[in-house]
Amino acid sequence: MRCTTCRSRSCATGTRSSRIRYVGVCDDDISLYKGDNRSWPLPKSIVGHEFSGEIEDLGELAYHAGFRIGDAVSGYAWNFCGACRYCKSGLEDHCRNAACISVLAEHVVLNMRQIQKLRPGVPLEHGIFTDAIGYCLYNGLKDRGIAVDAHVMIFGCNTFSLILLQLIKLFSGATVSIAEKDERKLELARTLGADHAFSSEVTTVLRNTAGITKDHGYDHIFEMSRDPKMLGLTGTIAAVRGDIRYSYLYGYTTSNDVNLMELYMKEVTLSPFFLVPYSLPRAVSVIPRLALQPLITDIYPLSEVSRAYHAQESGASIRNIIRL
Ligand SMILES: [Zn+2]
Numbered sequence: 001m002r003c004t005t006c007r008s009r010s011c012a013t014g015t016r017s018s019r020i021r022y023v024g025v026c027d028d029d030i031s032l033y034k035g036d037n038r039s040w041p042l043p044k045s046i047v048g049h050e051f052s053g054e055i056e057d058l059g060e061l062a063y064h065a066g067f068r069i070g071d072a073v074s075g076y077a078w079n080f081c082g083a084c085r086y087c088k089s090g091l092e093d094h095c096r097n098a099a100c101i102s103v104l105a106e107h108v109v110l111n112m113r114q115i116q117k118l119r120p121g122v123p124l125e126h127g128i129f130t131d132a133i134g135y136c137l138y139n140g141l142k143d144r145g146i147a148v149d150a151h152v153m154i155f156g157c158n159t160f161s162l163i164l165l166q167l168i169k170l171f172s173g174a175t176v177s178i179a180e181k182d183e184r185k186l187e188l189a190r191t192l193g194a195d196h197a198f199s200s201e202v203t204t205v206l207r208n209t210a211g212i213t214k215d216h217g218y219d220h221i222f223e224m225s226r227d228p229k230m231l232g233l234t235g236t237i238a239a240v241r242g243d244i245r246y247s248y249l250y251g252y253t254t255s256n257d258v259n260l261m262e263l264y265m266k267e268v269t270l271s272p273f274f275l276v277p278y279s280l281p282r283a284v285s286v287i288p289r290l291a292l293q294p295l296i297t298d299i300y301p302l303s304e305v306s307r308a309y310h311a312q313e314s315g316a317s318i319r320n321i322i323r324l
Pocket residue numbers: 026027028029049050131
């Protein structure tokens with residue numbers, strides 16, 4: 001990767017220009033960067049979508065909406081058209097005209113719908129988690145109805161799963177298990193509230209499922225590891241009437257071992273995490289209630305952007321951030 005200089009745009013009435021200060025390196029960025037078959041299949045996708053910064057200029061409508069120069073903000077890099085059938089029915093994430101604006105730049109012009117002011121006292125670098133928090137709130141908790149005595153299983157220890165873990169512990173009394181290969185990440189999950197954290201090796205998962213759930217299986221399973229083998233295991237460990245959500249792209253050509261008969265016999269629901277419609281006020285309001293500092297592995301200056309990408313690609317990190 002290399003840095004270049006390009007011409008800046010002025011602000012139209014409902015837009016504002018931000019001085020970007022922090023950009024997160026998401027695992028989807030790595031797929032896009034490498035051009036592998038899990039890359040985001042939507043057109044106009046581009047690396048750099050988790051951000052925080054300050055407003056440096058704004059249009060008239062943005063001013064009347066309450067934004068001011070110098071406000072600390074974060075938001076979504078996805079810009080939905082606001083006019084299509086999906087946008088008009090609260091399903092902006094399916095917008096036919098969606099475009100992702102790269103925020104991996106010092107100055108970016110965004111639509112005011114895409115940003116939200118951060119609460120006072122929130123460290124600016126924590127703002128980059130707004131995208132992941134909104135995603136987990138919408139896909140993880142909405143319509144889940146997680147009961148007080150429910151057993152929840154999360155596969156994978158990464159930014160999304162460790163945010164989801166905290167949200168579930170914050171908003172329900174459920175018992176949460178997390179399975180992962182890396183023992184250091186499991187230790188982090190324990191400090192962030194996981195009731196059980198163990199190896200994702202198949203026999204360990206099966207043994208712990210039997211012991212923890214007394215052979216009933218998990219009521220809610222979130223496959224967030226990117227490993228299709230783990231998705232195959234979810235049907236086996238699901239409870240009767242349980243639900244399974246998968247949050248990653250396995251690629252169009254990757255096969256997986258989901259056993260539909262297992263799902264059928266237990267009436268288990270399998271559904272995807274997808275993008276999230278605009279839900280910024282709620283996502284931003286949750287930031288002060290989450291432990292986000294432990295999720296930041298390292299912060300790199302813009303001149304070391306390639307190092308930040310390589311560190312994220314290594315799989316040993318939770319979240320690497322670029323400071324601009
Ligand atoms: Zn992302």
